[in-house]
Amino acid sequence: MKRLALSLSLALLFPAAHAQLASSAPSQSVPGDARPDAPELSARGPYAVGVRTLTLTNPGQLDIVKAPKEGDVPRYDRPLTVEVWYPAQGDSGSGTTTYTDFLGSGPNDPKRPNTPFTIPGRATRDAPPVAGKAPYPLVIVSHGYPGSRYLMTYLTENLASKGYVVAAIDHTDSTHADKAAFASTLLNRAIDDNFVLGEMARLGTAGSGSPLSGLVNADDTALVGYSMGGYGALNAAGAGYAPEMLSLVPGGALKARQTGNFKVDPRIKAVVAFAPWGGKGIGGNPGGKYGFWDEAGLAGLKVPTMFVVGDRDDVSYYEGGVKPLFENAVNAERYMLVYQNAAHNAAPNPPPAVSINSFDDYMHYAEPAWDMGRLNNINQHFVTAFLDWKLKGKAEDAAYLNVPTPKSNDIKVSLNADGTPKADDTSWKGFKARTARGIELYKMMPK
Known part of the structure; x- marks a missing residue:
C-alpha cells in the first residue's frame, strides 16, 4: 500500500515526469520476447518477420477416421493448413499480428469446449520477403495431440x-478444433x-x-516436433516403428x-524432438523394447537429433x-536438454x-x-x-552445446581479476551470471 500511495503521489506532483516514465516502459510482451535473464541466442535475429497461411492438399490418403471394422480403408484428399514465417523487409522485432487458436480437446468435449482466443505476435501478415538474401533453410514444426500450428509461435x-523459413502444420484430425481418431x-x-517438405x-x-x-532451401531441412509431433x-527421420505396433x-x-x-x-538434416511420445514409459506400453520402437527402429535414426524433456x-x-530413446538411437549424433522438475509442457507458448x-x-x-517465458527463452x-x-x-x-558440465547446478564459476574465465571455470556459454539453473544437457555420439 505504501508503494501504491507513493506512486500516486509522484504522479500527482510530477505528471509530466510520470507520463515520460510510462511511455518509456517496455511494451506488452508477446510469446518469444526475451526476458532480462534470457540466454544469448534467445534474442530475435536481424530480420523482421512475415507470415502467411497456406492451404495444401495431399491427394489419395487413407481416411483412417472413416475406416470400417473390416475391409479396405477408404481414401480421401487430405487437407492441411500450414502457417509459414519467413524473413521480411523491415526492422527486427517490428510488425504486429494476432493468431487465432482454440482451447479445448476436440469438438465434442463438454468439459473443455472449443473456445477461440488470440495470441499476439511480432510479424506482418503477407509482408514482402527480404530481397537478395534467400534461399533460407527450412524448419517444419509439428504440434502435439491435440495442438495447432500456433502452439509454438515464440519459436517459429x-x-x-x-x-x-518456418512451416508449422495443422495436422488434420489432431488439432484443438478437430481432434478425431487417434x-x-x-x-x-x-x-x-514429408508431404509439407515436398510442397x-x-x-x-x-x-x-x-x-x-x-525463399526456401529445402535441401537443408529440420523437423521440430512436440509430443506426437516428436513421435x-x-x-520421418528414420526411426521405424516396431512390428508389434x-x-x-x-x-x-x-x-x-x-x-x-x-x-x-x-x-532432412536435423531433428528437434520435444518430449516425443511413444517410448515405453512408466508401467510399460505395448510394443517393442522401447515402446513404438525396438533396437532396429532406433538404429534407423541417423541425423543429428536434439531431445528436450522434463525429468518429471x-x-x-x-x-x-x-x-x-536418446541413449539407444546409437547411429545419430544426439543431445538431450533436460528441465529439472518439468512435466510434459516443455514446448508450448505460455498459457493464454x-x-x-x-x-x-x-x-x-x-x-x-517453471515460468514459461523463461523456458521459452532457453528453448530458443x-x-x-x-x-x-x-x-x-x-x-x-557447437560451443553452446558442448557444455563443460552436464548439470547446470554443478557449474563452477572461476574468473580472473579482469573477468575472463580461468581454466577450471565450467560456466555454460551464453548464460549470464547466476542464470544457468535447473537444466541439464547431455551429448552422445554415433557408435
Missing part, C-alpha cells in the same frame, strides 16, 4: 527472424511432415509463381512406416520414456489468459515449476545453436 517467429495421428504425422520445396523454388518463390519427426492402425497401414519399408528424405514428464516420461478459469486448459500449456537459445550449426554450418555454435 524467433527462427524466422534469424534467417529460416489412429489417424499415429499414421499421418510422418506422412504430413515447401516446390513452392519455394525460384520461378514457382508462389509468394514463397526463391512423427523421429519416424502395426495393429494399432486399421488396414495394417502403419507397416509402411516400419523399419526397412521407407526411405528417409535426404533433405508424466505423458512421454523421462525414465523409461525419452531418456532410453482465457485459460485461467479452466484447470485442464491452463495445464495444457503451463509448467508449475539451444534450438538456435543446434540449427545454426547443423543447417547453416556455424561450427562456432
Whole structure:
C-alpha cells in the first residue's frame, strides 16, 4: 500500500515526469520476447518477420477416421493448413499480428469446449520477403495431440527472424478444433511432415509463381516436433516403428512406416524432438523394447537429433520414456536438454489468459515449476545453436552445446581479476551470471 500511495503521489506532483516514465516502459510482451535473464541466442535475429497461411492438399490418403471394422480403408484428399514465417523487409522485432487458436480437446468435449482466443505476435501478415538474401533453410514444426500450428509461435517467429523459413502444420484430425481418431495421428504425422517438405520445396523454388518463390532451401531441412509431433519427426527421420505396433492402425497401414519399408528424405538434416511420445514409459506400453520402437527402429535414426524433456514428464516420461530413446538411437549424433522438475509442457507458448478459469486448459500449456517465458527463452537459445550449426554450418555454435558440465547446478564459476574465465571455470556459454539453473544437457555420439 505504501508503494501504491507513493506512486500516486509522484504522479500527482510530477505528471509530466510520470507520463515520460510510462511511455518509456517496455511494451506488452508477446510469446518469444526475451526476458532480462534470457540466454544469448534467445534474442530475435536481424530480420523482421512475415507470415502467411497456406492451404495444401495431399491427394489419395487413407481416411483412417472413416475406416470400417473390416475391409479396405477408404481414401480421401487430405487437407492441411500450414502457417509459414519467413524473413521480411523491415526492422527486427517490428510488425504486429494476432493468431487465432482454440482451447479445448476436440469438438465434442463438454468439459473443455472449443473456445477461440488470440495470441499476439511480432510479424506482418503477407509482408514482402527480404530481397537478395534467400534461399533460407527450412524448419517444419509439428504440434502435439491435440495442438495447432500456433502452439509454438515464440519459436517459429524467433527462427524466422534469424534467417529460416518456418512451416508449422495443422495436422488434420489432431488439432484443438478437430481432434478425431487417434489412429489417424499415429499414421499421418510422418506422412504430413514429408508431404509439407515436398510442397515447401516446390513452392519455394525460384520461378514457382508462389509468394514463397526463391525463399526456401529445402535441401537443408529440420523437423521440430512436440509430443506426437516428436513421435512423427523421429519416424520421418528414420526411426521405424516396431512390428508389434502395426495393429494399432486399421488396414495394417502403419507397416509402411516400419523399419526397412521407407526411405528417409535426404533433405532432412536435423531433428528437434520435444518430449516425443511413444517410448515405453512408466508401467510399460505395448510394443517393442522401447515402446513404438525396438533396437532396429532406433538404429534407423541417423541425423543429428536434439531431445528436450522434463525429468518429471508424466505423458512421454523421462525414465523409461525419452531418456532410453536418446541413449539407444546409437547411429545419430544426439543431445538431450533436460528441465529439472518439468512435466510434459516443455514446448508450448505460455498459457493464454482465457485459460485461467479452466484447470485442464491452463495445464495444457503451463509448467508449475517453471515460468514459461523463461523456458521459452532457453528453448530458443539451444534450438538456435543446434540449427545454426547443423543447417547453416556455424561450427562456432557447437560451443553452446558442448557444455563443460552436464548439470547446470554443478557449474563452477572461476574468473580472473579482469573477468575472463580461468581454466577450471565450467560456466555454460551464453548464460549470464547466476542464470544457468535447473537444466541439464547431455551429448552422445554415433557408435
